[in-house]
Amino acid sequence: MTDAYTTGQPHRAMWLIWLALFVGLPALVATWEARAPLGHQRPAAARLQRPSAPPPAVAPVRLYALDRDRARSFNAAIPFSRLPNPAARPFLFSGSPTDLARAIDCLAAAQIYEAGDDAVGERAVAQVVLNRVRHPAFPKTVCGVVFQGQERATGCQFTFTCDGALARTPTQAAWERARDIAKSALAGKVYKPVGYATHYHTDWVVPYWSGSLDKIGAVGTHLFFRWRGWWGTPPAFRRAGDNGEPLVQRIARLSAAHQGEPDAPGALSPLVLAGGAVADLAARPQQMIGTGSLGQMMAGVRLIAIAPGAKSFLVELGRTAAPDSWPTLAQTFCAGRPECRIMAWRVGTAPGGLPLSGDQMESMAFAYIHNSATGLQRSLWNCLQTPRANKDECMRQRIPTAPAPELAGVRRKERFEVVKIAPPPPVVAAPAKP
Numbered sequence: 001m002t003d004a005y006t007t008g009q010p011h012r013a014m015w016l017i018w019l020a021l022f023v024g025l026p027a028l029v030a031t032w033e034a035r036a037p038l039g040h041q042r043p044a045a046a047r048l049q050r051p052s053a054p055p056p057a058v059a060p061v062r063l064y065a066l067d068r069d070r071a072r073s074f075n076a077a078i079p080f081s082r083l084p085n086p087a088a089r090p091f092l093f094s095g096s097p098t099d100l101a102r103a104i105d106c107l108a109a110a111q112i113y114e115a116g117d118d119a120v121g122e123r124a125v126a127q128v129v130l131n132r133v134r135h136p137a138f139p140k141t142v143c144g145v146v147f148q149g150q151e152r153a154t155g156c157q158f159t160f161t162c163d164g165a166l167a168r169t170p171t172q173a174a175w176e177r178a179r180d181i182a183k184s185a186l187a188g189k190v191y192k193p194v195g196y197a198t199h200y201h202t203d204w205v206v207p208y209w210s211g212s213l214d215k216i217g218a219v220g221t222h223l224f225f226r227w228r229g230w231w232g233t234p235p236a237f238r239r240a241g242d243n244g245e246p247l248v249q250r251i252a253r254l255s256a257a258h259q260g261e262p263d264a265p266g267a268l269s270p271l272v273l274a275g276g277a278v279a280d281l282a283a284r285p286q287q288m289i290g291t292g293s294l295g296q297m298m299a300g301v302r303l304i305a306i307a308p309g310a311k312s313f314l315v316e317l318g319r320t321a322a323p324d325s326w327p328t329l330a331q332t333f334c335a336g337r338p339e340c341r342i343m344a345w346r347v348g349t350a351p352g353g354l355p356l357s358g359d360q361m362e363s364m365a366f367a368y369i370h371n372s373a374t375g376l377q378r379s380l381w382n383c384l385q386t387p388r389a390n391k392d393e394c395m396r397q398r399i400p401t402a403p404a405p406e407l408a409g410v411r412r413k414e415r416f417e418v419v420k421i422a423p424p425p426p427v428v429a430a431p432a433k434p
Contacts, residue, residue: 091130095242120220173372204221214227316347362397
């Protein structure tokens with residue numbers, strides 16, 4: 001995880017941090033410890049009654065200029081809140097398939113770029129994001145929360161959105177694991193240790209807001225915080241997320257759900273193909289196909305059949321889809337499925353359904369297979385139809401049996417014949433001589 005999140009104006013206790021900078025950390029720690037009990041003994045009524053003032057403002061990230069050792073000592077001196085730390089309620093995403101597809105990939109991006117390929121850290125990040133979606137101080141969508149402030153060179157809420165980290169590409173296996181964690185979180189799985197935390201930071205930095213929030217948990221080197229008073233209690237987290245997850249082109253290379261033209265009418269709206277069967281098939285596991293470049297590629301695609309077990313799909317390719325785009329098409333179908341195989345034919349050569357004959361297997365134009373458990377991901381073309389420079393991308397072709405050579409004077413039988421063989425004539429013994 002990277003350093004993330006900010007909130008409103010510096011707390012009245014922020015003068016203590018300035019004291020650390022100019023007087024020294026020992027005096028600051030002693031003063032903090034003396035004041036800590038007062039900071040954590042708030043009347044219960046103040047926490048149970050919603051204030052008339054609006055939610056706290058969310059400001060850009062601001063850090064104090066402390067070196068790592070001093071920052072760690074300062075953070076260690078801040079006590080954990082003595083108030084209860086209840087687990088957040090399950091978050092059940094209720095948007096459209098398109099919104100779900102975008103939300104999954106925005107949440108997965110926050111997880112993997114903030115926590116790295118670490119399942120525990122990713123779950124903690126996901127919980128903080130969803131807590132923010134529910135809180136009235138933050139945007140109402142998952143993507144809106146994750147990319148809040150991305151337009152600024154500094155001051156974004158998640159530092160990966162403005163510090164160049166997105167230039168790094170995670171491995172396919174790590175990305176799929178992040179997506180699986182995101183899907184679970186959006187389906188109600190809760191990471192209890194961080195409760196209703198809306199902020200966190202690494203233990204080697206000190207944000208301006210660190211003294212104004214309650215420290216409620218630690219995961220690895222990261223510390224988690226929630227607002228004090230009513231805005232940090234469960235009743236403040238009752239807002240439902242909105243539909244209309246925004247399209248974020250900055251993660252389009254990782255996510256087909258975020259490909260298209262932003263703010264264009266109907267961008268990434270459902271594309272009706274084959275009576276909706278293809279769009280529905282692709283949307284349920286992960287991604288919805290859109291009306292941008294991906295949507296154009298999918299035009300005319302027809303789902304023929306789904307093999308038993310829902311792991312293999314027979315597809316008729318559209319006339320406008322270029323062979324180099326077929327892997328993207330297959331990945332869109334297979335996204336979110338642990339195991340998946342695509343068998344595709346050109347228009348006019350597709351079978352009517354299952355089972356497949358040998359000739360139908362031979363006429364297949366393209367095949368794709370992936371297995372998330374093993375990391376297998378492979379695309380193969382019928383190189384008799386579509387020559388490839390890399391022969392490893394070619395399907396194996398059946399080798400026909402060579403006909404037997406013609407022999408002069410020998411007539412080839414086209415079928416088996418029954419030949420009747422006449423019995424030999426009886427042997428007549430010669431008469432004995434007298």
